[in-house]
Amino acid sequence: MRPIAGQKRNTPRRDPAPSRMAYRLQRLWLTPSVRAALRVGLPALVLAAGVGTYLADEGRRDALASIYIDMREKVKNRPEFQVTLLSVEGASPELAEAVRNALALPLPLSSLDLDLEAARSKVAQLYAVGSVDVRVQSGGILQVVIKERVPAFVWRDAAGIWLVDDTGKRVAEVEARSDRPDLPLIAGEGADKAIAEARQIYASAGPLLPRLRGLVRMGNRRWDIVLDRDQRILLPADQPVLALERLIALDQAQEVLARDVVAVDLRLQARPSLRLAPYSLAELRRQRGIIPAENDL
Amino acid sequence: MTDLYQTQRAMRNIRRAALQRGVIAILDIGSSKVGCLILRVSDSDGLRDMEGVGSMAGQSSFRVIGAATTRSRGVSFGEIAVMNETERAIRTAVQSAQKMANVRVDHVIACFSGAEPRSYGLAGEWELEDSVVTEQDVARVLASCEVPDVGEGREVLHAQPVNFALDHRTGLGDPRGQIGNRLSCDLHMMTVDASVVQNLIYCLKRCDLELAGMASSAYVSGISSLVEDEQELGAACIDLGGGSTGISVFMKKHMIYADSVRMGGDHVTSDISKGLQVPLATAERIKTKFGGVHATGMDDREMIEIGGDSGDWEKDRRQVSRTELIGIMRPRVEEILEEARARLDAAGFDHLPSQQIVLTGGASQIPGLDGLAARILGQRVRLGRPLRVQGLPQAATGPAFSSAVGLCLFAAHPQDEWWDFDIPAERYPARSLKRALKWFKDNW
Numbered sequence: 001m002r003p004i005a006g007q008k009r010n011t012p013r014r015d016p017a018p019s020r021m022a023y024r025l026q027r028l029w030l031t032p033s034v035r036a037a038l039r040v041g042l043p044a045l046v047l048a049a050g051v052g053t054y055l056a057d058e059g060r061r062d063a064l065a066s067i068y069i070d071m072r073e074k075v076k077n078r079p080e081f082q083v084t085l086l087s088v089e090g091a092s093p094e095l096a097e098a099v100r101n102a103l104a105l106p107l108p109l110s111s112l113d114l115d116l117e118a119a120r121s122k123v124a125q126l127y128a129v130g131s132v133d134v135r136v137q138s139g140g141i142l143q144v145v146i147k148e149r150v151p152a153f154v155w156r157d158a159a160g161i162w163l164v165d166d167t168g169k170r171v172a173e174v175e176a177r178s179d180r181p182d183l184p185l186i187a188g189e190g191a192d193k194a195i196a197e198a199r200q201i202y203a204s205a206g207p208l209l210p211r212l213r214g215l216v217r218m219g220n221r222r223w224d225i226v227l228d229r230d231q232r233i234l235l236p237a238d239q240p241v242l243a244l245e246r247l248i249a250l251d252q253a254q255e256v257l258a259r260d261v262v263a264v265d266l267r268l269q270a271r272p273s274l275r276l277a278p279y280s281l282a283e284l285r286r287q288r289g290i291i292p293a294e295n296d297l
Numbered sequence: 298m299t300d301l302y303q304t305q306r307a308m309r310n311i312r313r314a315a316l317q318r319g320v321i322a323i324l325d326i327g328s329s330k331v332g333c334l335i336l337r338v339s340d341s342d343g344l345r346d347m348e349g350v351g352s353m354a355g356q357s358s359f360r361v362i363g364a365a366t367t368r369s370r371g372v373s374f375g376e377i378a379v380m381n382e383t384e385r386a387i388r389t390a391v392q393s394a395q396k397m398a399n400v401r402v403d404h405v406i407a408c409f410s411g412a413e414p415r416s417y418g419l420a421g422e423w424e425l426e427d428s429v430v431t432e433q434d435v436a437r438v439l440a441s442c443e444v445p446d447v448g449e450g451r452e453v454l455h456a457q458p459v460n461f462a463l464d465h466r467t468g469l470g471d472p473r474g475q476i477g478n479r480l481s482c483d484l485h486m487m488t489v490d491a492s493v494v495q496n497l498i499y500c501l502k503r504c505d506l507e508l509a510g511m512a513s514s515a516y517v518s519g520i521s522s523l524v525e526d527e528q529e530l531g532a533a534c535i536d537l538g539g540g541s542t543g544i545s546v547f548m549k550k551h552m553i554y555a556d557s558v559r560m561g562g563d564h565v566t567s568d569i570s571k572g573l574q575v576p577l578a579t580a581e582r583i584k585t586k587f588g589g590v591h592a593t594g595m596d597d598r599e600m601i602e603i604g605g606d607s608g609d610w611e612k613d614r615r616q617v618s619r620t621e622l623i624g625i626m627r628p629r630v631e632e633i634l635e636e637a638r639a640r641l642d643a644a645g646f647d648h649l650p651s652q653q654i655v656l657t658g659g660a661s662q663i664p665g666l667d668g669l670a671a672r673i674l675g676q677r678v679r680l681g682r683p684l685r686v687q688g689l690p691q692a693a694t695g696p697a698f699s700s701a702v703g704l705c706l707f708a709a710h711p712q713d714e715w716w717d718f719d720i721p722a723e724r725y726p727a728r729s730l731k732r733a734l735k736w737f738k739d740n741w
């Protein structure tokens with residue numbers, strides 16, 4: 001019995017069942033590892049392969065590099081980024097000149113090329129510079145703000161004559177002591193480490209000041225006060241100020257230092273001693289009836 | 298028996314692995330539809346007390362994340378008749394369920410209704426060596442059950458210890474640690490045709506699926522459609538399927554009898570097709586749309602266009618009254634129910650304290666069936682729907698899905714079967730290392 005109405009029987013109904021292949025593929029697709037590999041791994045692989053093939057040619061690599069460099073140059077050379085002026089603030093003219101020489105910037109320069117930290121450390125290396133602040137101001141100005149060290153002493157040692165500040169840091173080298181006669185003089189190795197003590201001694205030297213030539217650090221341990229007429233006061237290592245004050249009191253009472261004394265030794269607190277000049281010593285002995293031996297002593 | 302023991306244990310291990318992975322598929326291979334549910338098992342606490350006598354359950358909770366049904370092909374009487382067709386049907390169901398769940402499943406628990414299930418009640422006894430029951434004693438009493446000759450080509454599908462008795466005390470769920478002299482047990486064993494099982498295994502293998510368990514659909518639909526007190530007090534579940542009708546009797550939460558009648562809804566359809574001279578598809582449509590089992594005066598006047606595709610005007614304009622349709626359907630439905638009644642009588646169901654009968658399955662949706670069933674099966678008949686489980690689509694909550702839902706429950710809370718218990722030490726081959734270990738374990 002052949003159906004007449006409708007020809008739909010001639011086309012067999014589609015089988016809803018998946019083919020074996022489709023079934024297996026779907027199961028494979030639902031496997032988490034395969035899925036991750038296909039969704040992330042494959043695109044990544046294709047991308048990497050594409051980029052790799054493109055960059056395999058050296059000409060293309062160079063072209064890319066030159067494009068990058070060009071763009072960078074273009075941005076760098078824009079007038080907004082140009083530094084045209086170096087201004088040094090808070091420094092004496094000599095120091096300002098020294099700072100300029102130390103930085104040695106080929107202006108105008110792009111601020112993107114400027115290494116502010118390096119510039120700062122370069123300026124900070126200068127002796128006279130206490131602290132420094134380097135910044136780029138608007139309008140293309142590189143501003144270097146400097147706090148100078150103030151010289152407090154003249155320090156003479158084997159290497160030369162230096163100006164040092166309150167903390168013992170060197171400020172500048174001078175040719176001769178007479179360049180800065182207004183500053184007190186210190187000398188000897190390690191004098192810069194004991195600057196605070198030297199200042200105290202100077203402060204308490206009061207009536208001796210007109211005669212005071214300088215302080216000498218002895219053996220990196222204690223101070224000697226050198227007066228004119230080559231007189232020396234040997235201060236102890238501890239509590240030198242106290243010993244000095246005692247001596248000044250003695251001097252005011254008995255005028256010890258006005259006499260023909262080569263040195264006053266205060267190193268032993270219990271037993272201060274005087275060293276007389278050779279002539280005076282001989283004279284003293286003669287008056288006491290002691291016949292000195294015929295030598296310099 | 299050892300062979301079976303090994304295969305069943307292997308399946309248990311696969312099931313355990315599947316639960317550990319968290320995804321397992323449920324496949325209900327029926328004569329009229331193939332259903333596939335995909336479960337996500339959220340915690341594997343259920344595996345904690347794997348060895349033991351009591352309910353192995355654990356409360357492992359699961360959720361249905363994929364569900365699909367397709368028209369069954371190549372299955373008749375609940376058995377695979379045409380392998381290729383069945384394979385395609387399974388592939389369709391599994392694929393669309395996988396698509397819905399968006400996850401790949403490798404392990405599947407299957408149920409089928411055919412294969413001529415037969416029930417056996419077994420009993421075993423064991424004199425305890427020292428008066429405390431140990432796991433080995435349980436194993437020995439199970440091993441002492443006398444296995445009847447199940448026949449050539451039959452295989453055991455379920456073997457569940459139903460009851461333990463210690464001396465005169467019976468009804469023990471878990472006898473371990475109790476004091477007594479003589480331990481005895483009752484075991485319910487169900488055998489099916491081995492070739493059907495082999496066909497099923499082969500078919501699933503061709504679909505790249507691993508079989509993690511098998512169950513009889515009569516058993517699992519009983520699990521899902523009997524409520525807890527019915528299972529406890531005793532009830533029968535009749536699963537009216539497409540090609541076969543499964544019968545299971547429950548008592549004290551254990552299945553004590555199972556059988557199947559090789560008739561179902563498809564036979565009603567074919568009766569209609571023959572009686573009204575219409576194609577099967579039309580007959581199925583008429584049955585589901587206008588079917589019934591009780592004719593009333595109204596039905597005489599309700600005419601149904603049955604049509605035809607012949608081109609002959611007279612044939613294409615045929616009409617039947619609904620009464621005629623009911624007249625065709627009713628004898629067949631009665632026959633099925635009477636057959637079920639006969640099976641229940643043969644099993645001695647009328648000796649049970651509770652005579653509750655629950656009808657479920659796709660064919661139980663015929664309007665008026667409960668009235669007809671009450672006449673044949675007794676007054677305590679109700680229509681059952683499967684338990685509600687988490688995530689099940691609305692379309693899959695009808696009575697046609699009671700075996701699929703039951704299989705979900707079976708997968709999540711499997712009952713202890715014979716092969717879940719220890720093998721008694723004597724049964725190990727002599728000189729086996731395992732035996733030596735066992736001896737050490739038992740004696741120290």
